[in-house]
Amino acid sequence: MATKNIMIVGVGGQxxxxxxxxxxxxxxxxxxxxxxxxxxxxxxxxxxxxxxxxFGDKVYSPIIDEGEADFIVSFEKLEAARYIKDxxxxxxxxxxxxQIDPMPVIIGSAEYPESVLDEMTSKGVNVDAIxxxxxxxxxxxxxxxxxxxxxxxxxxxxxxxxxxxxxxEKCVKPNFIEINKKAFSLGYNN
Amino acid sequence: MKELMIGNAALxxxxxxxxxxxxxxxxxxxxxxxxxxFAKYGDVYSEWAPNEKVAAETAFGASLRGKRSxxxxxxxxxxxxxxxxxxxxxxxxxxxxxxxxxxDPGMHSSQNEQDSRHYAIAAKVPxxxxxxxxxxxxxxxxxxDLSEQFDTPVFIKMCTRVAHSQSIVEKGEREEHVKxxxxxxxxxxxxPANAIARHPFVEERTRxxxxxxxxxxxxxxxxxxxxxxxxxxxxxTSYQYVKEVFGDSVxxxxxxxxxxxxxxxxxxxxxxxxxxxxxxxLDPIIESHCRNIGVDVIGKEKFxxxxxxxxxxxxxxxxxxxxxxVCLDTDVPVRPPMMCAGCxxxxxxxxxxxxxxxxxxxxGCYTLGSMPPLNALDMTLCMGASVSGLHGxxxxxxxxxxxxxxxxxxxxxxxxxxxxxxxxxxxxxxNSTVIILDNSITGMTGxxxxxxxxxxxxxxxxxxxxxxxxxxxxxxxxxxxxxxYNLEECERVVKEELAKNEPSVIIxxxxxxxxxxxxxxxxxxxxxxxxxxxxxxxxxxxxxxxFRDKHAVIDNTLCIGCGVCAGLCPxxxxxxEVE
Numbered sequence: 077m078a079t080k081n082i083m084i085v086g087v088g089g090q091x092x093x094x095x096x097x098x099x100x101x102x103x104x105x106x107x108x109x110x111x112x113x114x115x116x117x118x119x120x121x122x123x124x125x126x127x128x129x130x131f132g133d134k135v136y137s138p139i140i141d142e143g144e145a146d147f148i149v150s151f152e153k154l155e156a157a158r159y160i161k162d163x164x165x166x167x168x169x170x171x172x173x174x175q176i177d178p179m180p181v182i183i184g185s186a187e188y189p190e191s192v193l194d195e196m197t198s199k200g201v202n203v204d205a206i207x208x209x210x211x212x213x214x215x216x217x218x219x220x221x222x223x224x225x226x227x228x229x230x231x232x233x234x235x236x237x238x239x240x241x242x243x244x245e246k247c248v249k250p251n252f253i254e255i256n257k258k259a260f261s262l263g264y265n266n
Numbered sequence: 267m268k269e270l271m272i273g274n275a276a277l278x279x280x281x282x283x284x285x286x287x288x289x290x291x292x293x294x295x296x297x298x299x300x301x302x303x304f305a306k307y308g309d310v311y312s313e314w315a316p317n318e319k320v321a322a323e324t325a326f327g328a329s330l331r332g333k334r335s336x337x338x339x340x341x342x343x344x345x346x347x348x349x350x351x352x353x354x355x356x357x358x359x360x361x362x363x364x365x366x367x368x369x370d371p372g373m374h375s376s377q378n379e380q381d382s383r384h385y386a387i388a389a390k391v392p393x394x395x396x397x398x399x400x401x402x403x404x405x406x407x408x409x410x411d412l413s414e415q416f417d418t419p420v421f422i423k424m425c426t427r428v429a430h431s432q433s434i435v436e437k438g439e440r441e442e443h444v445k446x447x448x449x450x451x452x453x454x455x456x457x458p459a460n461a462i463a464r465h466p467f468v469e470e471r472t473r474x475x476x477x478x479x480x481x482x483x484x485x486x487x488x489x490x491x492x493x494x495x496x497x498x499x500x501x502x503t504s505y506q507y508v509k510e511v512f513g514d515s516v517x518x519x520x521x522x523x524x525x526x527x528x529x530x531x532x533x534x535x536x537x538x539x540x541x542x543x544x545x546x547x548l549d550p551i552i553e554s555h556c557r558n559i560g561v562d563v564i565g566k567e568k569f570x571x572x573x574x575x576x577x578x579x580x581x582x583x584x585x586x587x588x589x590x591x592v593c594l595d596t597d598v599p600v601r602p603p604m605m606c607a608g609c610x611x612x613x614x615x616x617x618x619x620x621x622x623x624x625x626x627x628x629x630g631c632y633t634l635g636s637m638p639p640l641n642a643l644d645m646t647l648c649m650g651a652s653v654s655g656l657h658g659x660x661x662x663x664x665x666x667x668x669x670x671x672x673x674x675x676x677x678x679x680x681x682x683x684x685x686x687x688x689x690x691x692x693x694x695x696x697n698s699t700v701i702i703l704d705n706s707i708t709g710m711t712g713x714x715x716x717x718x719x720x721x722x723x724x725x726x727x728x729x730x731x732x733x734x735x736x737x738x739x740x741x742x743x744x745x746x747x748x749x750x751y752n753l754e755e756c757e758r759v760v761k762e763e764l765a766k767n768e769p770s771v772i773i774x775x776x777x778x779x780x781x782x783x784x785x786x787x788x789x790x791x792x793x794x795x796x797x798x799x800x801x802x803x804x805x806x807x808x809x810x811x812x813f814r815d816k817h818a819v820i821d822n823t824l825c826i827g828c829g830v831c832a833g834l835c836p837x838x839x840x841x842x843e844v845e
Contacts (some may be wrong), residue, residue, distance in 0.1 A: 088603065100270045100432060110270060111398075113431035115374045116295055116712070121634060122809050123603030137510035138398075138431035138503070141578040143589030158598045165590040176821070177812045178601035183639045183804060184813065186599035199592050218823060 077108075079132035081140045082229070085159045086151025087176050088125045091222040094247065095149070096127040098226055102243040103131040106235060113138035124155055124178075147232065149225050151208075152176050157192040160201065169201055170228050172208035172221060204228065211262040217252075220259035227263025237264070271435045273428040276399035277366060278303035279435070280406025285443040286336050286364070287311060288328035290321040292682065293711040294340030295375035296429040297368035301338050302714075305723045314714055314723050317649070317682040318343035322350045322365065326419075329363040330454065332445035334410055338366040341382045342648060346683070348385065353456050354419050355389045356464040358471075361445045362413035364406065365391075368424040371547045372574035375710075377629065377648065379572070381548040386421050386525035390468050392475050393421035393525040394484060397505045399433040405522065408484065410443070416471055416478075423524060425547065427503040427574070476526040484522030487535055491515050497539030499532065499552055499563070503575070504545045510577040511586065527555045536561045545569055545580065605634045607810035608786070608826035610776035611703050613750035614674070615642040616806055617757045623670055623764075626659065628652035628684070630676040631709040631778075639807045643674075650675070650683030653700055657687060660696045668697040669764050672772075675700070678708035678716040681731065685740070691769045692741030699763045700742075700771045702733060703750075705778040713781065737771040744770035751776060751830050779826055787827030788843040792818050796839035803831050803840075 082099065084092045092114070100112045108131040115125075128140045145163045150156035150171040163169065171193065180186035197203050206228055212220040223244070230240050241257060248256050271279065278300050281289065289312045291301040305312040315321035321337040328335035339347060344367050351365070367385075370376040386393035394409055396402040402424070409420040452460050479485060493515035500508050501521040508518060519535045521527070536542045536556075544553040544565040553565030568583045569575065582588070605612050615635040618625050619642045627633055627643040628651065636643035645655060652673035660668050675684045680702050691698050708714040715721045720730035737745045744766060748759050756774065763770040777784050789810075799816040808831055810824035818839070832840035 087601065089606075104268060104270055104434065109434065111431055111433045112270060113427065115426060116299075116430055121603035121606060121631065121710075122601075124601040135433075136506045137577045138427055138433070138506065139576055141576045141589070143591035154598060154601070157594055157596065158601070161591050161593055163592060165592065178599050179604055179638065179807070179809065180599045182809065182812045183807070184801075185638070186597075189596045189598065192594065192596055192598075195594055195596055196592070199594070201592055 077132050079130050079135050081145045082129040082147045082149065083140055083145045083159060083162060084127040084129065084149045084151075085155045086125055087155065088121055088123050090151040091219060092125055092127050092151065095222040095226055096129055098223070098243050098247045099129045101246055102235065102240060103129070105239070105243065108132060109135045111135045111138045124158060126159060147229060149229055151221060151225065153192060154178065154188065157189065157196070160196060163201065167202070168204060168232065169196060170204045170206065170225060172225060173205050174209045174221070206263065206266065208263065211266060212259050215259035215262055216255040217259075220255055223256045223259040224263035227260035230260070230264055268434050268436060270432040271399045272299060272430055272432050273396065273399045273402045273424055274299035274368075274430070275303040276435045277396075277402040277406050277422065277424065279437060280403035281336050281364065282307050282310065283403070283438050283440050284362070284407040284410040285334045285441050286410070287333040288325065288335040289313070289337065290315045290324035290335075291338040292316070292318045292321050292343055293708055293714040294343045294368075295711055296370055296426045297338050297340045297343070297366060297424065298711045298714065299429070300366050301723070312723055314716060316717055318347040319349060322347040322354070325363055325365075326350060326354055329359045329361045330447065332361050332447045334362045334443050336364040336366060339368075340376065341367060341369045341380050342376065342378065343367070344382055344385055346649070351385065351391065351419070352389045355391050355468055356456055356461055357454050358417035359413055359419055360447060361443065362410035363419045364409045364413060364422055365419055366422045366424065368426070368429050369548070370426050372426065374426055377646065379548060381551065382421075382423055383524055383551045384549065386423075387551070390472055391419055391421055391525070392416070392523065393423050394522055395423045395502045395524045396428060396522065397502050397520070398428065398431070399435045401522065402428065403435055403437075405484070416475055418471060421525075423502075425503055472526055476528065479523045479526055479528040480531050482523060485528055485531060486520050486522075488514070488518040488520060490517045495540040496543060497535060497541075498543045498545055499535070499556070500545040501552070502547070504547055507575050507577045507580050508545055511580045511584070521552065524551070527552060529559050532556060532559065532561055536563075543568070545575070547575055602637055603634060604637055604807070604809055605631065606779055607808055607824040608779040608828040610705055610750045610774070610779070611635060612640070612806065612808065613753055613830050614701065614703060614756055614774045615640045617753055617760055618642050618672065621757070621760065623672055623760070624667065626652045626655045626671070626673040628673070628675040628679050630679050632674060632676055632703050635674070637807070639805050649679050650687055653680075653684045653687030654690060656698045656700065657691045657694070657696045660698050672699045672701050672760070672764070674703050676709065677702060677704040677706065677718045677733070678714070680733070681717045685736065688737065688742065688771070689740045696769065697767055698769050699760075702771060702773045704733060704773050704775040706775075707778050707781060709778050709780075713778070733773055742769050742771050744768060745773070746770070747773045747775055749776055750774045751828060753830065753833055779828070787829070789822035789825035789827055790820055790829060790832060790840050790842050792820055793839050793841050796837045798837055800836065802836065803834050806831055806834055
């Protein structure tokens with residue numbers, strides 16, 4: 077199988093680590109060669125963060141370059157726009173509609189581009205927008221946004237639902253399994 | 267069982283399986299997780315040392331005693347450990363010793379882009395360079411064997427993409443390796459007479475290691491399908507990018523031993539292809555070697571000396587077609603990293619910026635005080651440089667600078683190499699004011715304990731340096747402690763200490779808000795009737811406060827209720843919920 081490329085992007089502290097852990101676990105269990113790559117350190121302090129998840133028969137480069145991503149899962153609207161150059165033609169963006177102002181917007185030296193999702197759609201990108209924050213709160217924790225978005229991503233894959241659930245059970249602390257399973261199903265079914 | 271592991275965790279596993287019993291390190295991105303992961307193994311000793319020099323010397327001591335040992339650091343940490351390194355090359359080891367060093371091409375989290383391979387060459391110490399997690403594990407074991415076989419410390423060189431990328435690893439079992447300690451002054455006392463006798467050994471060792479590199483399985487030729495008639499010499503993460511672009515269509519010499527480099531192997535490889543490209547990040551180390559041995563190669567004229575590579579960099583250099591993508595017309599504002607909502611550093615920086623004080627900075631989360639809107643810093647160089655730099659700045663500036671210049675340094679960085687600068691201030695009497703931003707943890711690298719926290723790497727109670735006593739004992743008479751959430755107190759004390767005609771230390775003390783024991787309070791709210799839209803609170807640069815529809819608003823998912831912003835509002839618009 078040709079390598080499939082998934083990017084998870086967002087703002088440092090939004091929980092992309094758990095999302096990539098879940099995907100990694102699932103894809104290794106499915107028997108693929110897998111690479112998961114992210115940068116730790118300075119950029120995590122409220123900065124823009126990106127994780128690359130790649131799987132297939134044999135994966136070489138740990139990073140995803142311009143025009144290579146099959147999916148971009150974005151935890152925040154503006155961040156989807158930042159990394160759209162990495163999406164392949166006909167690729168899909170799954171985006172949480174939450175808006176988090178970056179510092180240039182906070183201090184008034186830049187404006188938040190409100191209509192980026194419309195622009196993406198007009199340029200032929202498949203935009204799958206979802207209010208993951210509300211769905212996560214509905215599941216019992218605003219922090220479960222990441223798993224809501226994984227639930228939405230799962231719709232695009234042939235991997236059985238139970239296997240995703242099994243991966244959640246392996247990756248999440250026992251106390252949080254139920255909330256995360258609910259968050260996953262809300263992302264999958266809405 | 268197959269498992270996904272970041273390169274650093276796999277390297278830690280390799281050290282463990284090789285029988286490494288003592289590890290001493292100073293945290294630094296992207297090397298930190300090697301030691302953190304190693305510390306999870308119960309039957310071995312691990313520690314955070316105050317700095318990399320101490321770590322390297324501790325590992326050396328353990329090797330001398332007969333236990334396999336390691337120390338880990340980032341590239342700039344190796345500068346600090348360089349002193350013992352160059353002479354350990356002469357003494358060699360007793361039990362095996364491995365030095366793990368992680369470079370950061372692209373400077374994701376570093377102040378420079380230096381190439382550690384130069385140190386291996388300069389110190390005449392072998393260096394292995396894995397290209398993924400499985401190699402990191404295997405190379406760690408080989409490194410210990412080589413260390414004992416050739417009587418030398420051995421480097422394992424990581425880079426950000428190998429250190430922080432997860433790939434599949436197969437684990438093995440731990441093997442114990444212990445040696446006797448036998449007194450041997452000619453080998454271990456590097457006074458001139460002994461060192462003179464030892465230098466020829468080092469040169470002979472390099473010759474033998476070069477021979478080893480000619481046939482070692484760590485260097486391998488991958489014969490391509492013949493689609494292209496040129497060949498590529500590469501290593502580390504660059505190898506992965508080359509494979510991503512060319513697959514099996516080209517001949518590749520993949521190097522795992524980066525020092526010393528083989529001669530015959532490279533000549534034979536070059537003889538079989540039409541021309542040779544050398545693809546390596548940062549400096550032209552392999553390229554220069556090829557030229558030195560008379561092999562003509564194409565290198566830095568095609569592949570940049572600056573920054574990271576990727577598959578796109580390689581494809582472009584060979585004129586291959588770019589992948590189709592979508593570009594937006596909208597400008598996307600940058601999202602730089604910043605100090606967290608509730609970060610205790612922000613209060614002190616606000617006071618310093620407000621009073622237009624010149625601030626010499628240091629390495630840590632608090633380097634982020636340089637960002638708008640605070641723009642509070644004037645200099646950041648390396649660990650500890652704020653304190654020594656301030657001394658020099660004030661010796662040069664005298665009365666013109668003394669009353670309006672400070673330095674800021676974190677608790678861990680002060681332990682690392684700030685205290686020596688403070689001793690110089692006390693000894694050579696500059697009228698300097700040093701501010702220690704004590705957030706009771708090593709923050710930026712992800713919360714490692716340090717000598718001021720009272721806990722060790724395992725989280726167990728440990729010795730605790732009392733910063734106030736330490737500063738007094740080196741000769742600073744004026745030592746004050748302030749709470750950076752109390753802006754009034756901070757401002758008063760900073761002004762008082764700057765006015766004094768003697769060296770002084772201000773300890774700005776409050777734990778990092780990300781520490782588990784720091785319980786967040788309820789988020790504040792802004793009363794829109796009281797908010798006049800004056801934007802004074804926006805000057806504080808808290809990410810939880812933004813401005814919408816002519817009013818400040820608080821993001822309740824970020825605000826931790828520290829309440830410092832409330833004191834800045836002239837209209838009492840910030841309201842805290844009753845708990």
